[in-house]
Amino acid sequence: MQLTNVTALVLGLLTSSGLAAPPSWVKPATIQLANEQSGAIANVAVPVDGVKRPVQELWGHTAVAHEGLVFASSAMLTVLQQTTVCEFTEELGLDVSMNAEKTYTSFGGGVKDLCAAYVVCKCEGM
Template sequence: MHFTNVAALALGLFASSGLAIPSWVKPATIQLANEQSGTSANVAVPVDGVKRPIQELWGHTAVAHEGLVFASSAMITAFQQTTVCEFTEGPRLDVKLDAEKTYASFGGGVRDLCAAYVVCKCEGM
């Protein structure tokens, strides 16, 4: 438990000082799935607190069609215990994945995620 607090503090210091995230912070692997087409795709997302477009990360995977990303759910499949990943798209989407909640439906079937973002960080950053 003490190591986790020290790790979170160190990450916070690195993030606030503009230095690179230490190499021991592994990326989170997130799977987007499209229940309608039966496709899914895993992408490694850096755990650095940077907000990234879903299009940029999944735009060339099996859940994309003509460059647009369509998914019905997300699951975090590889991560550190302190990792938190959030999917946002204005007021229409706010999904958080972490060690306690590793799966989330986007609700209402398949969604166009062309304007959505994901950000992964360690708790405490």
């Protein structure tokens, strides 16, 4: 009887942990950052897995970076699925999101230093 309970518990844990990960068919979203002053743009594939990632880590080696710091005025989702939602956040007030209906966002008034910003992409409902 106890073996049955342990087996059920293990199967339950495996099933619930599988629900936390995105399905294998969920493809990464591609986000394009643009710097309106320099004209630089850079596309980066961001996993759609609900993990918060530093913008510096993803775009720090691209055309929108200057000496390793990322500067951008806007973002656009260029590759996505209908259920994709991506959010940019920062402690100092940046809080914007994009989805299939709103694929473009401005960071508000010129070029913004995104060195302390994060991005997270997930499927709606995750």
